[in-house]
Amino acid sequence: MSNKMWGGRFETGPDAIMEEINASIDFDRHLYRQDIAASKAHADMLGKQGIIAADDAKNIAHGLDTILSEIEGGKFTFKRALEDIHMNVESRLTEIIGPSAGRLHTARSRNDQVATDFRLWMRDSIDTIDAALAAYQLALATKALEHAGTVMPGFTHLQTAQPVTFGHHLLAYVEMTARDRGRFADARKRLNEMPLGSAALAGTSFPLDRDMTAKALGFDRPAANSLDAVSDRDFAMETLAAASIASVHLSRFAEEIVMWTSPLVGLVKLSDKFTTGSSIMPQKRNPDAAELVRGKTGRIIGALNGILIVMKGLPLAYAKDMQEDKEGVMDALSALSLSIAAMTGMVGDLTPDATKMKKAAGEGYATATDLADWLVRTLKIPFRDAHHITGRIVAKAAADGVALHKLSLADMQAIEATITDDVFNVLSVDKSVKSRVSFGGTAPKNVKTQAKRWLKKLGHSVP
Numbered sequence: 001m002s003n004k005m006w007g008g009r010f011e012t013g014p015d016a017i018m019e020e021i022n023a024s025i026d027f028d029r030h031l032y033r034q035d036i037a038a039s040k041a042h043a044d045m046l047g048k049q050g051i052i053a054a055d056d057a058k059n060i061a062h063g064l065d066t067i068l069s070e071i072e073g074g075k076f077t078f079k080r081a082l083e084d085i086h087m088n089v090e091s092r093l094t095e096i097i098g099p100s101a102g103r104l105h106t107a108r109s110r111n112d113q114v115a116t117d118f119r120l121w122m123r124d125s126i127d128t129i130d131a132a133l134a135a136y137q138l139a140l141a142t143k144a145l146e147h148a149g150t151v152m153p154g155f156t157h158l159q160t161a162q163p164v165t166f167g168h169h170l171l172a173y174v175e176m177t178a179r180d181r182g183r184f185a186d187a188r189k190r191l192n193e194m195p196l197g198s199a200a201l202a203g204t205s206f207p208l209d210r211d212m213t214a215k216a217l218g219f220d221r222p223a224a225n226s227l228d229a230v231s232d233r234d235f236a237m238e239t240l241a242a243a244s245i246a247s248v249h250l251s252r253f254a255e256e257i258v259m260w261t262s263p264l265v266g267l268v269k270l271s272d273k274f275t276t277g278s279s280i281m282p283q284k285r286n287p288d289a290a291e292l293v294r295g296k297t298g299r300i301i302g303a304l305n306g307i308l309i310v311m312k313g314l315p316l317a318y319a320k321d322m323q324e325d326k327e328g329v330m331d332a333l334s335a336l337s338l339s340i341a342a343m344t345g346m347v348g349d350l351t352p353d354a355t356k357m358k359k360a361a362g363e364g365y366a367t368a369t370d371l372a373d374w375l376v377r378t379l380k381i382p383f384r385d386a387h388h389i390t391g392r393i394v395a396k397a398a399a400d401g402v403a404l405h406k407l408s409l410a411d412m413q414a415i416e417a418t419i420t421d422d423v424f425n426v427l428s429v430d431k432s433v434k435s436r437v438s439f440g441g442t443a444p445k446n447v448k449t450q451a452k453r454w455l456k457k458l459g460h461s462v463p
């Protein structure tokens with residue numbers, strides 16, 4: 001049997017493999033809510049404009065409501081033979097209200113329908129992700145305030161560089177996440193134009209009120225060019241780009257958690273809630289959640305690549321290649337949501353080992369820059385010379401196997417005679433972090449201010 005929706009000129013039905021490659025219902029069924037909402041808005045507008053009879057519009061709306069509750073109640077049978085969500089819904093509408101269902105498709109096409117549904121879906125997904133990212137920031141800022149004064153080693157090249165505070169480190173991710181949220185918000189703003197009413201590609205001869213439909217669906221305006229509206233998927237690319245960058249941020253932190261929880265490092269601990277055991281090695285405590293956050297970045301970036309490649313050679317307007325836009329996006333955004341939730345959980349769960357952190361911060365002569373700065377500030381030595389003198393003092397400390405602040409004044413004076421014991425005021429890691437008061441610096445006082453600023457911004461009461 002040929003297709004009831006479009007089979008007028010067809011004599012036979014499709015080959016089984018045609019049906020299989022063509023069907024998108026297995027994934028675009030996730031658009032059911034948006035598809036029904038868009039159809040309701042369209043039918044309402046058609047009725048108001050006198051394009052279809054008011055009675056038909058009413059019946060259509062009623063039928064669509066029934067379908068929505070059937071789907072949500074698990075009572076709807078999705079059929080692959082009906083290809084996609086649009087035809088599944090319309091076919092069921094015909095069963096429920098009879099032939100007037102056929103009027104719903106006046107002045108529209110599946111091309112503007114799917115572009116509209118997918119934008120609506122993306123908008124909802126962005127809102128969900130934004131809320132999750134805000135919760136992640138809240139967890140980070142809360143922990144940062146708790147650890148505003150917890151000293152840890154800061155790294156460059158993964159070599160101990162200068163002491164920082166754990167709170168400062170956590171707040172770095174709050175800032176990154178803020179930009180991630182900004183990118184999603186930006187994508188949301190641009191995608192919020194409505195394709196519906198563009199019909200297949202050229203617009204329609206029916207007297208639509210697209211402003212009315214746009215308003216009903218929460219779009220800022222109807223899209224101004226029908227060819228563009230049905231055929232671009234830049235909103236999916238942009239959202240996936242934002243998702244990719246966000247996932248890279250999560251992945252970097254996940255990698256730090258993996259490193260820090262290694263017994264070789266041991267700067268933080270995760271509880272039983274966020275670790276797993278090994279089936280063979282009873283001593284193991286694996287940071288699987290962090291590893292999976294790091295791993296899921298692969299499929300998120302993969303989805304971005306996928307859609308860019310699908311779109312790159314397509315002439316205007318719609319082509320069926322575009323049906324390949326949904327699975328990657330849906331998979332990537334659910335992977336991202338899961339990753340954000342896992343990171344939020346881990347941030348709340350992790351406990352820094354403050355003693356170990358402080359000890360590690362003091363190793364590797366992390367206060368060498370403080371010594372050089374002291375020579376510049378107090379003895380007015382040019383920084384390059386101060387750097388050299390400090391290098392010689394570090395070498396002496398290394399040869400004696402002691403920390404910088406454990407070296408005697410006499411040993412230092414043997415290298416630079418004018419050094420006084422005031423230098424010891426900057427050589428401990430605590431004094432080092434306390435001195436970093438420049439705006440954006442790691443001083444506990446700064447970290448407290450920044451953590452509180454974020455908590456307040458996130459709508460949380462500040463102690």
Ligand code: ARG
Pocket residue numbers: 024028084110111114318320322323
């Ligand atoms: N399932 C299709 C998609 O996701 C809907 C649009 C189909 N349009 C068409 N002209 N065959 O892209």
